[in-house]
Amino acid sequence: MKRLLILGGGTAGTMAANRLAQELDPEEWLITVVDQSKVHYYQPGFLFIPFEIYKKRDVIKPRRDYLAPGVQVIFSEIDVIEPDRNRVRLKEEGRWLSYDFLIIATGTSPHPEETPGLLGPEWYKSIFDFYTIDGAVNLARRLRTWEGGHLVLNIVDMPIKCPVAPLEFIFLADWYFHEQGIRDKVRLTFVTPLSGAFTKPRAAAVLGNMLEERNIELITDYLVERVDPERRVLISYDEREVPYDLLVTIPLNMGSEAIARSGIGDDLNYVPTDKYTLKAREFDNVFVLGDASNVPTSKAGSVAHFMVDVFVPNFLRYIDGLDLKPTFDGHANCYIESGFGKGILIDFNYDVEPLPGKFPLPGLGPFSLLMESVTNHWGKMIFRWMYWHILMRGRTLPMPAQMMMAGKWS
Amino acid sequence: MTREELQAQGIPLDAEGFLADPSRWTPEIARALAREEGIELTDAHWVVIRFAREYYEKNGVSPTLRQISKGAGVPTKALFTLFPKGPAKKVARIAGIPKPAGCV
Numbered sequence: 232m233k234r235l236l237i238l239g240g241g242t243a244g245t246m247a248a249n250r251l252a253q254e255l256d257p258e259e260w261l262i263t264v265v266d267q268s269k270v271h272y273y274q275p276g277f278l279f280i281p282f283e284i285y286k287k288r289d290v291i292k293p294r295r296d297y298l299a300p301g302v303q304v305i306f307s308e309i310d311v312i313e314p315d316r317n318r319v320r321l322k323e324e325g326r327w328l329s330y331d332f333l334i335i336a337t338g339t340s341p342h343p344e345e346t347p348g349l350l351g352p353e354w355y356k357s358i359f360d361f362y363t364i365d366g367a368v369n370l371a372r373r374l375r376t377w378e379g380g381h382l383v384l385n386i387v388d389m390p391i392k393c394p395v396a397p398l399e400f401i402f403l404a405d406w407y408f409h410e411q412g413i414r415d416k417v418r419l420t421f422v423t424p425l426s427g428a429f430t431k432p433r434a435a436a437v438l439g440n441m442l443e444e445r446n447i448e449l450i451t452d453y454l455v456e457r458v459d460p461e462r463r464v465l466i467s468y469d470e471r472e473v474p475y476d477l478l479v480t481i482p483l484n485m486g487s488e489a490i491a492r493s494g495i496g497d498d499l500n501y502v503p504t505d506k507y508t509l510k511a512r513e514f515d516n517v518f519v520l521g522d523a524s525n526v527p528t529s530k531a532g533s534v535a536h537f538m539v540d541v542f543v544p545n546f547l548r549y550i551d552g553l554d555l556k557p558t559f560d561g562h563a564n565c566y567i568e569s570g571f572g573k574g575i576l577i578d579f580n581y582d583v584e585p586l587p588g589k590f591p592l593p594g595l596g597p598f599s600l601l602m603e604s605v606t607n608h609w610g611k612m613i614f615r616w617m618y619w620h621i622l623m624r625g626r627t628l629p630m631p632a633q634m635m636m637a638g639k640w641s
Numbered sequence: 642m643t644r645e646e647l648q649a650q651g652i653p654l655d656a657e658g659f660l661a662d663p664s665r666w667t668p669e670i671a672r673a674l675a676r677e678e679g680i681e682l683t684d685a686h687w688v689v690i691r692f693a694r695e696y697y698e699k700n701g702v703s704p705t706l707r708q709i710s711k712g713a714g715v716p717t718k719a720l721f722t723l724f725p726k727g728p729a730k731k732v733a734r735i736a737g738i739p740k741p742a743g744c745v
Contacts (some may be wrong), residue, residue, distance in 0.1 A: 388707065390742075426727060432656070452727045455704065456717070468721045498708045503700060527702050 233260050236319060236330035238309055238489075238547055240266035240294050242274070242622075244336035244533035245520025249625025250543045252299040263303040263328065265321065269294055272364060273618055274380045275532060278396050278568070280367035282372055282407045287364060289497050289615075309337070309489040315513040332550070337487035339392050339522040339530055345483040346387050348458030352536045357463060358478045361400060362392065366631055370479065374407070379416030380476030383466055386423050387455055390499075391484045392522055392530045395577070397421070398438055400479065402407040405445045406570030420448040422465065422473055427451060431584035442567060459576060484530070486523050501525035506581070507557030509542055518542060528561035528581060536622055537562040540632035563635045564590075566611035574607035576600050580634040588639040593629045600639065647673065659733065659740050663697065666737030676734045678724075682735075686723055689713050693736040703733045703741040 235251065237244045248264050255262065268338055276290035299306050307323030318329040342361050343349040359373065360366035384401050391397075399423050408414040421428070421442060426444055427435035428449060442449050456468045458478065465473040486500030495513070496502050503512040504524035511517035520542060521535035528534055541558045549555055561581030568574050576598045577585035587601040598607050621628060644654055652670065653661045658677075660666055671690060675682050682690075692713035696704040706729040710717045717728075724731040729741045 271642070388705070390705075454717070454721075468717050469725065497700070499705070506701075525700075525702065626707055 233331040234329065235260055235326055235332045235334070236263045237262065237264045237334045237336060238319065239336035239338055239487075239521070239523070240264045240271070240298060241275065241336065241338050242532045243295075243523075243539060243584065244334065244340075244578075245271070245297055245623050246518055246536065246539040246625065247334055247336065247542065248302050249297075249299045249623070250539060250606075251546070252301050252549055253625055254543065257301050261303060263305060263568075264332075265305045265307060265309060265319070265328070266294060267306065267308045271297055271623075273615055274362075274614060275302055275393070275396075275618070277361055277367045278399055278403070280364075281359075281361055281370040281400075281468065282403050284374070287368055289494070290428065292366070292619065297619070299625065300635065309487070311460060312489060312493040312495060314493075314495060314511070314517055317516065326516065330467055330516075332518070332546075333510070333514075334518050334520055335490070335523050336520045336535075337489060337523045339484045339486050339501070341392075341482040342485050343480065343482040345485075346455060346458060346480070348460050348480065349480055351460055353460035357476065357482060358458070360480055360482060362396070362481065373477070377477065379413045381418045381420065381474065382477045382479065383420045383422055383473060383475035384481075385453075385455055385473075385481045386425075386481045387483045388424055390530055391481055393565075394529055394531070395423075395429075395565050395567045397481055398442075401447055402570040403442070403568055405447060409571075410521075418448070419446070420450060420473065420475075421502065422450040422453050422455075424454045425451060430585065433587075434492055434579075434585040434601060437575075437587075441603075445570075471534070479561055492521070497525055506561065507559050508545065508555040509538055509559055510555060517628065518546070526559075526561065529563040529565070533564040533617070534562070536628075537632040538625065558633070560633050562632060566607055566614065568608065568611055569603050572608050573603045573605055574611050575603055576607045576610065578634060578639075583634060583639075584637070586639040591635075591638050643673070644677070656741060660737040663738050666694070670737060671735050674737075676732055678735070679732070680724065685715075685719075688737075689715055689720065689723065689732055690736045693732050693738060697736070697738040703729075703738045705729055705741055709715070 237248050271294040276285045279285040304459040307321040310320040310321050310322045318327050319326050355369040359370040361370055428438035429435040454468050455465050457466050463475055490496035490500040504519040504526050505524040509518050509519045511519055520538050522530040545555050552639050564578045566574050566576055573598045579585045589597040590600050591597050652665050655661050720728040733741055
């Protein structure tokens with residue numbers, strides 16, 4: 232019996248486990264998933280909670296229900312990974328699990344403690360995050376009674392999970408305060424370490440215009456050093472101060488501490504990974520899927536989905552002694568909510584930046600690329616259903632994993 | 642050397658002014674690119690630039706500001722003094738390595 236051990240039962244780990252459970256002979260392979268939490272969150276839904284579009288119960292499911300019956304599931308924190316000995320120690324009773332192949336899908340998470348001044352008496356009073364369920368729920372509570380003032384959204388540093396979510400947040404905030412009838416009492420400012428609203432030039436131009444149209448101020452090249460919660464100001468390394476009444480922070484994102492304890496990650500605990508095959512650079516029987524890797528593409532669910540699509544056939548080749556094909560192209564596909572029932576879609580990879588045009592998707596599309604439309608908004612809303620009923624069930628979407636140029640205007 | 646002179650020598654820059662081919666980098670090119678940014682390179686700058694190139698050669702990606710600060714042993718605040726406004730990007734450009742992946 233061979234063991235495939237999967238660390239992390241989130242978006243990437245769940246898809247990989249369920250897809251491989253369909254492919255691998257259960258008499259030859261034991262698939263084991265380890266996760267510290269019994270709850271599976273639909274993380275893209277966190278964005279909607281502060282604006283009362285979703286409630287907590289809309290984004291939570293039991294993790295076990297979404298892993299195929301043949302998959303062994305162990306709920307425990309991971310203590311340490313020992314790739315040289317093909318084994319992993321769990322925190323639960325110090326138990327050791329040995330493996331023939333390992334998939335690391337331990338994701339990334341926000342670390343507010345890395346920025347002085349965020350955590351403390353003002354945390355969840357005038358300072359909030361929305362990438363955690365607690366942050367999103369507490370922010371919803373605060374916004375319901377907020378009477379206006381200066382709302383500042385700050386990205387501490389890149390890379391972050393779902394890099395378009397901060398823009399969506401500020402667009403939705405503009406819409407939400409209109410709906411509340413207090414938009415004239417609210418000043419909105421987007422403070423980013425990037426040089427524009429987004430990294431890639433054409434998307435940055437379009438999104439930058441959308442901020443301007445909505446009267447949202449943009450402060451760029453801003454790297455926050457600390458926050459003074461009493462004076463309510465952000466202070467950057469080059470000593471620029473930005474005052475706020477309500478601060479929404481996207482804290483520094485880091486990979487799992489188990490990666491750090493194991494000494495197999497970079498400075499932010501991401502595992503060095505071949506960007507075309509997704510094999511860990513240092514180890515021949517270890518793969519890294521989703522946000523846990525250091526590959527230079529977005530940390531996002533759509534990327535995890537395309538990674539799994541190319542990884543599964545490649546893994547089946549590999550265990551039969553064939554070479555890995557360098558087939559992952561960094562493909563990302565992101566709906567960006569822009570408020571007032573509209574959205575934008577961007578589709579890009581390692582080499583091609585988001586371009587305008589049409590995105591064909593059988594049955595649902597076409598969607599407009601890099602342009603606002605009502606259809607894109609519905610694409611985003613329908614996606615929650617697709618996440619639970621198609622992707623997390625190990626089914627595939629009728630779209631290729633690699634980015635297509637069809638429909639794009641270059 | 643200006644951008645045009647670099648191009649004329651067959652050392653093209655991409656649309657955002659980064660060296661199109663990191664293997665063509667020379668210290669002379671670094672000095673030229675730094676001058677374009679209004680920076681005169683000192684020993685302190687070179688420590689950072691050398692670290693960035695080594696990091697890129699080892700990892701295949703450009704280092705983030707945090708990685709530069711930790712790896713080269715230079716506090717973030719000092720990096721902002723050496724390479725004002727967006728040090729990670731400026732270090733990468735002068736070191737002839739790709740724009741840091743950042744958001745992508």
